[in-house]
Amino acid sequence: MPEGVLEVDRISKRYGEVVALRDMSFDVRAGELFGFVGSNGAGKTTAMRIALGVLAADSGEVRWNGRTVDLDTRRRIGYMPEERGLYPRMKVLDQLVYLAELHGMGTNEAHTSAENWIARLGLRDRRADEVQRLSLGNQQRVQLAAALVHEPDVLVLDEPFSGLDPVAVDVMSQVLREKASSGVPVVFSSHQLDLVERLCDRVGIVSAGAMVASGTVDELRSGGTPRLVVESPTTDWAATLGGVRVIEKNGTRCVLELADGVDDQAVLHAALAAGPVHEFSRQRPSLTELFRNVVTTESRSA
Amino acid sequence: MTSARAVSLVAKREFVAKVRTRSFLIGTAVIIAVLAGYVVLQSVLFDDQQRSVVGLSGQATQLADPLKEKAGAFGIELETRDVTTAGDAEQQVRDGSLDALVTGAPPALKMIVKDSGDQMLTTALNDVLRQQVLIAQLAESGTTPQEVAQSLAGVSVDVTALEPVDPQRGQRLAIGLIVAALLYYSLLVYGTMVAQGVVEEKSSRVVEILLATLRPWQLLLGKVIGLGAVGLLQLVVISTVGLGLSSAFDVVDVSTLGGAALLTGVLWYLLGFFLYATVFAAAASLVSRQEELQSVLTPISMTIIVAFVAGINLMIGSPSGTTVTVLSLLPPFAPILMPGRMALGVAPAWQVLLAVVLALLAIAAITWLGGKVYANAVLRTGARVKLREALRL
Numbered sequence: 001m002p003e004g005v006l007e008v009d010r011i012s013k014r015y016g017e018v019v020a021l022r023d024m025s026f027d028v029r030a031g032e033l034f035g036f037v038g039s040n041g042a043g044k045t046t047a048m049r050i051a052l053g054v055l056a057a058d059s060g061e062v063r064w065n066g067r068t069v070d071l072d073t074r075r076r077i078g079y080m081p082e083e084r085g086l087y088p089r090m091k092v093l094d095q096l097v098y099l100a101e102l103h104g105m106g107t108n109e110a111h112t113s114a115e116n117w118i119a120r121l122g123l124r125d126r127r128a129d130e131v132q133r134l135s136l137g138n139q140q141r142v143q144l145a146a147a148l149v150h151e152p153d154v155l156v157l158d159e160p161f162s163g164l165d166p167v168a169v170d171v172m173s174q175v176l177r178e179k180a181s182s183g184v185p186v187v188f189s190s191h192q193l194d195l196v197e198r199l200c201d202r203v204g205i206v207s208a209g210a211m212v213a214s215g216t217v218d219e220l221r222s223g224g225t226p227r228l229v230v231e232s233p234t235t236d237w238a239a240t241l242g243g244v245r246v247i248e249k250n251g252t253r254c255v256l257e258l259a260d261g262v263d264d265q266a267v268l269h270a271a272l273a274a275g276p277v278h279e280f281s282r283q284r285p286s287l288t289e290l291f292r293n294v295v296t297t298e299s300r301s302a
Numbered sequence: 303m304t305s306a307r308a309v310s311l312v313a314k315r316e317f318v319a320k321v322r323t324r325s326f327l328i329g330t331a332v333i334i335a336v337l338a339g340y341v342v343l344q345s346v347l348f349d350d351q352q353r354s355v356v357g358l359s360g361q362a363t364q365l366a367d368p369l370k371e372k373a374g375a376f377g378i379e380l381e382t383r384d385v386t387t388a389g390d391a392e393q394q395v396r397d398g399s400l401d402a403l404v405t406g407a408p409p410a411l412k413m414i415v416k417d418s419g420d421q422m423l424t425t426a427l428n429d430v431l432r433q434q435v436l437i438a439q440l441a442e443s444g445t446t447p448q449e450v451a452q453s454l455a456g457v458s459v460d461v462t463a464l465e466p467v468d469p470q471r472g473q474r475l476a477i478g479l480i481v482a483a484l485l486y487y488s489l490l491v492y493g494t495m496v497a498q499g500v501v502e503e504k505s506s507r508v509v510e511i512l513l514a515t516l517r518p519w520q521l522l523l524g525k526v527i528g529l530g531a532v533g534l535l536q537l538v539v540i541s542t543v544g545l546g547l548s549s550a551f552d553v554v555d556v557s558t559l560g561g562a563a564l565l566t567g568v569l570w571y572l573l574g575f576f577l578y579a580t581v582f583a584a585a586a587s588l589v590s591r592q593e594e595l596q597s598v599l600t601p602i603s604m605t606i607i608v609a610f611v612a613g614i615n616l617m618i619g620s621p622s623g624t625t626v627t628v629l630s631l632l633p634p635f636a637p638i639l640m641p642g643r644m645a646l647g648v649a650p651a652w653q654v655l656l657a658v659v660l661a662l663l664a665i666a667a668i669t670w671l672g673g674k675v676y677a678n679a680v681l682r683t684g685a686r687v688k689l690r691e692a693l694r695l
Contacts, residue, residue, distance in 0.1 A: 052514040054681060071517065075303065079514045087509030090319065101311050104517050106304045146511065250380070 002032030010061030022209040027043040033296035035196035036189035038206030044189040078152030088132035103150035117145040197287040221284040231279035312524020345551035354401040355384040361407035372426040478645035486610040492533035497586035518677035526579040573661045574637025580672035589681040609635040633664035
């Protein structure tokens with residue numbers, strides 16, 4: 001078994017008549033940032049709660065390094081639930097120390113680590129304040145510190161970027177990257193697809209309780225039907241080529257979709273034969289487009 | 303991490319968080335103040351009843367010693383003052399600084415009081431007066447008063463009581479009522495506190511983070527132990543201060559009654575708290591917001607209130623009656639009624655033992671059931687969870 005892998009293996013969950021998860025599988029490897037995207041109600045939160053043992057799956061299992069996750073391994077996970085939660089009347093430092101201890105740290109170690117994360121996340125002035133007196137942004141920082149304070153082996157974060165100001169987004173991104181490069185598998189969900197695209201090594205797209213696509217951002221973007229962007233004074237030549245479809249035309253610019261097996265070089269030759277070519281490039285869909293594509297196809301087929 | 307460490311971490315947090323709150327400190331101070339006020343009031347009333355100041359004028363001043371002695375036999379502490387001007391003295395009676403003014407010479411004594419004379423004092427005065435007359439007449443007939451006094455001293459009625467009155471009955475009743483009241487207060491307040499804690503964790507969603515690293519029963523047990531310890535601390539502080547004050551003001555015979563009452567109080571607090579706290583926690587886990595809490599707690603609070611109010615009335619009326627006896631054996635009522643009956647000294651050992659065993663059995667059953675409800679319901683936020691669903695899962 002590979003070291004440092006969180007595997008989610010065919011987990012299913014239903015609430016009465018509603019199917020929340022259908023045989024969802026994915027894995028997150030050591031040193032990897034895995035982005036979890038999907039529309040609301042797709043099952044991201046349910047999957048994360050099952051991974052943390054907060055919810056029981058109807059079938060399937062979650063493994064850490066090949067062993068089924070139990071309470072002891074769960075203690076080694078850092079968790080940030082979708083519904084943020086801390087004791088409102090507890091002081092920041094006390095709260096973090098308490099959570100570190102609950103995750104198995106000794107008292108001294110817990111204090112050192114709590115102070116360390118308070119400093120890292122710029123909360124030093126607020127360390128003796130009750131959490132409820134903090135601004136929402138600062139509460140988010142405490143929440144992140146709560147997920148990190150016990151130096152976890154795995155990080156599972158549900159919507160860690162929601163409600164953060166741009167500075168806090170940068171801090172959060174940096175911390176997640178650092179954690180990943182120190183060998184910790186990091187999985188987080190987000191609706192901010194540009195952020196996911198920029199930050200993640202791999203992305204999983206969830207729809208209606210199942211993982212419908214997963215891979216590196218490059219893999220996902222280069223998958224699907226190849227498209228070309230061509231800019232030349234005339235575009236009539238394109239219609240004459242077999243296996244090429246014009247899907248968008250905007251002045252001198254057009255987007256072509258190529259059928260399987262069509263050589264893009266043949267297209268270029270045809271274009272040059274028709275006149276000067278000012279732009280010729282492969283169009284790669286953004287994650288947002290991919291996501292829209294996947295989600296609409298899925299909902300149509302469902 | 304062991305379960306013991308997990309539970310103790312939770313318990314420590316609950317304890318520290320609660321003891322530090324202003325409401326705990328103020329609450330304790332207020333109870334102690336009320337208790338102290340009660341004790342002081344008691345001792346003042348007690349003092350007042352048992353002390354009389356009598357002014358003696360003219361020949362009546364000779365009666366000071368025999369009158370004091372006689373009053374002492376009746377349990378009245380008497381202070382006499384010689385007065386010279388009857389007019390001033392009468393004014394003193396009127397304003398209350400003298401309880402009575404005695405004037406004239408035996409056998410024609412006059413007693414002046416403000417409104418109605420103290421019965422005991424009148425009787426004592428009459429006795430003294432008759433004795434004086436008797437002594438005077440005996441002296442005329444040649445017998446020495448000492449001889450008569452000696453033969454009188456030897457004569458008394460031999461009383462056999464079929465149901466002797468416990469001289470400490472009043473004190474016992476007072477202690478029994480106070481113990482019952484303190485337990486009633488502690489169970490209600492700390493049970494509710496457990497419930498509020500459960501809902502606070504649920505409404506703030508912190509429970510999700512906690513349960514990613516703790517089992518539900520560890521969280522529940524830690525909370526119950528932590529808050530139970532706070533309640534115990536308060537109970538002990540209040541009782542100790544109360545006993546200290548009582549003994550300082552001589553209201554209660556602490557050495558024999560107070561210590562025993564404190565011990566039984568602690569024992570029954572522990573039994574009662576573990577019994578009720580789990581029920582409170584399980585009920586609280588069904589709702590997600592503090593505003594909904596009252597509706598699920600009412601049936602539990604009502605049980606405790608009924609146990610207290612009905613129990614107290616029955617206990618004052620007939621502490622050994624069948625109703626009180628049966629109620630005091632049943633687990634929901636035992637934690638309040640049994641210690642009261644024990645303080646009254648009317649609970650035989652077998653009843654106490656039976657009540658303790660029943661309470662322990664009930665705790666085992668309730669903890670199992672309540673733990674199940676709690677574990678099933680505590681993560682389900684939103685609408686109120688139906689009890690049936692929480693039990694079925």
